[in-house]
Amino acid sequence: AQKVTQAQTEISVVEKEDVTLDCVYETRDTTYYLFWYKQPPSGELVFLIRRNSFDEQNEISGRYSWNFQKSTSSFNFTITASQVVDSAVYFCALSERDNYGQNFVFGPGTRLSVLP
């Protein structure tokens, strides 16, 4: 089973629409960290947010917001009033400790296309 699942492989929206990218994770660790990264067409990976397992408070940063729910093991990412520059592949990631030590896993990514 995948540790980090991003069920949406590709999403297309029209500019100014809101869009939510789903992330579901699996861990037995009680202390873990979740991340979102953005990879625009230029190829670099850009850090967006980090959240630890004890902080379930939702976060908003400009047009971006994140909804962390431990009960459903989800850490979803919403872009409000999307723009063409938001077009990218978005990765959710999990940092945990397992039986073998530290583990860091990226989800498969969601490709978001924002059309003008």
Next chain:
Amino acid sequence: DTAVSQTPKYLVTQMGNDKSIKCEQNLGHDTMYWYKQDSKKFLKIMFSYNNKELIINETVPNRFSPKSPDKAHLNLHINSLELGDSAVYFCASSQGQGTSDEQYFGPGTRLTVT
């Protein structure tokens, strides 16, 4: 100033050759990483070093060998290159000792094995 730099940006080589990719970070971070991103954009961690000590060593062929001469550098050497090694390789760094901190990535090295 580039925070995490990698050289070369592109690398085209033939099967069986040996090649190295260099990575340097000027952020003063303690931990560095190598990732492989395949053609489907799937990202997988390969190695992680903290203060020159290996802390993550995922299941990768032993043809891949990381070398950390100091905590600002983590180089990746690949022996006997195979077609399946073609991918984009990313170096990254983070502040703390483990993987709990955000990572800053280099621009990537696109390796093509023919």
